[in-house]
Amino acid sequence: MGKLFGTDGIRGVVGETLTAELAYHVGRAVTTVLTEKLGHKPVITIGKDTRISSDMLESALIAGICCAGGDVMPLGTIPTPAVAFLTVQEKADAGIVISASHNPYEHNGIKVFNGQGYKLPDDMEAAVEELVLYHANMPVKTRGEIGTRFHGMRQMKKDYIHHLLSTLDCDLTGLRVLVDCANGAASATAPQLFGMLPLQADFIHTQPDGININEHCGSTHLESLADGVIAGGYDLGIAFDGDADRCLLVDEKGRTIDGDKIMAVCATELRRQGKLSGSTIVGTVMSNLGLHEFCRKNGMVLVCTDVGDRHVLEEMVEHDYAIGGEQSGHMIFRQFATTGDGELTALQFLQALQRSGAAASELVSCCPQYPQELINVAVPVDAKQRIMGEEELWNRVRSWETELGGDGRVLIRPSGTEALIRVMVEATTDDLALSVAGDLADFVRTLS
DSSP states (O other), X not given: OOOOOBBTBEEEEBTTTBOHHHHHHHHHHHHHHHHHHHSSOOEEEEEEOSOTTHHHHHHHHHHHHHHXXXXXXXXXXXXXXXXXXXXXXXXXXXXXXXXXXXXXXXXXXXXXXXXXXXXXXXXXXXXXXXHHHTTOOOOOOOGGGSOOBOOSGGGGHHHHHHHHHHTOOSOOTTOEEEEEOTTSGGXXXXXXXXXXXXXXXXXXXXXXXXXXXXXXXXXXXXXXXXXXHHHHXXXXXXXXXXXXXXXXXXXXXXXXXXXXXXXXXXXXXXXXXXXXXXXXXXXXXXXXXXXXXXXXXXXXXXXXXXXXXXXXXXXXXXXXXXXXXXXXXXXXXXXXXXXXXXXXXXXXXXXXXXXXXXXXXXXXXXXXXXXXXXXXXXXXXXXXXXXXXOHHHHHHHHHHHHHHGGGOEEEEEEOSSSSEEEEEEEOSSHHHHHHHXXXXXXXXXXXX
16 A cells, blocks of 8 residues: 655645545545544544645545534634644644645645644554545435534634743843744734734745745745844844744844754753753754754753654653754744644743843854755655665765764655655764765765
8 A cells, every 4th residue: 555644744746646636535534534433523623824725625625524524623824733732722633734834835735633732643644544545435424414614713823822922931022033934824823923022023924825935935945034134133033934833043143043952042941940851852863963962061861863743742742851853943842732833932932032131142052063964865756765775875874974983974864755865964064064965965866
């Protein structure tokens, strides 16, 4: 059997690998699996980002859910973490997000949360996959058993915003921030959220048109934010991705503050409050050597998982850790959320910044950063696993690792959502990291 769910739900180019027909069948399958598991008609929330295809996929999902006898609570355009939060608040049985996160507009995705706000368990994903991919004869309801679409749900975003505000216990008066909403879901919440805080917030990229989501903006394109922070003399720049489940920052000098540095600052603040359980940060294998060094010097433990916020969260839940995340900006604060939340991350960092009395550049200097080069190599989607199994590649990696010694490292992994192999190298200098990464990327291309 093929694979429907990847590391972050179902992803694809809309109209090619992700179609309205597929979304319809996914809606039916999710509802069927939930009904069998729960023994009653399920209630499912749905939220979406601003892609041109999101309305179409939402309609198809709603049709599939109602056809199978489920009720639907459409939340409108709203961040991914808001769907997780509102699913729990409304005691719904599941939540669905229509988004492809940081990817270009032609991509979209379907992600499913369970009733506790966590990503759907593997066994339920497998059950949904089996129904969809084997074209199973799923039940079709009729008469009074057809599902209902609830109305008036879009006002619930206010509940989410008030939840975010409740996580603060520090006066942010005097701070000046520039916020990049990536022409995505944050455009629907961030202006209201920051407008309710006692700070000055200005905004860029808040005019989504269906195709400009993540386009030269947001957490994957920080250039315009950095320029704006410097020109406007802001204390901090804040960038979200398309569905606002990740956040990267820019200091007052226009320099990037990545997830590793955000975690170092916020973990320090949590420890000051006595809330850093196990004195532990959960990162991934992509976490910079600088974060490892920070933890050693500050008496903290860094636990590294495979890439993906699902793996980070599983580790956090199993051992009751308070903070975890990825260098790319997915941050999970378990006291307040069940998934990565970009706006929550921004608030927690702003709180630490205000309490420190320091400039952002000074605050994050506690966590060094080794030069790192990441090259994404496009490969045929069906060649990823074959390339990763090539012994010649790993002989070349081992040779470079020997040359780098203990002052660098090499990481090669397939993307979980795209037809890419990612080559990452850390070294003592930018030139060395670039040279090694370039060599390995070229070698991967010869294998494709």
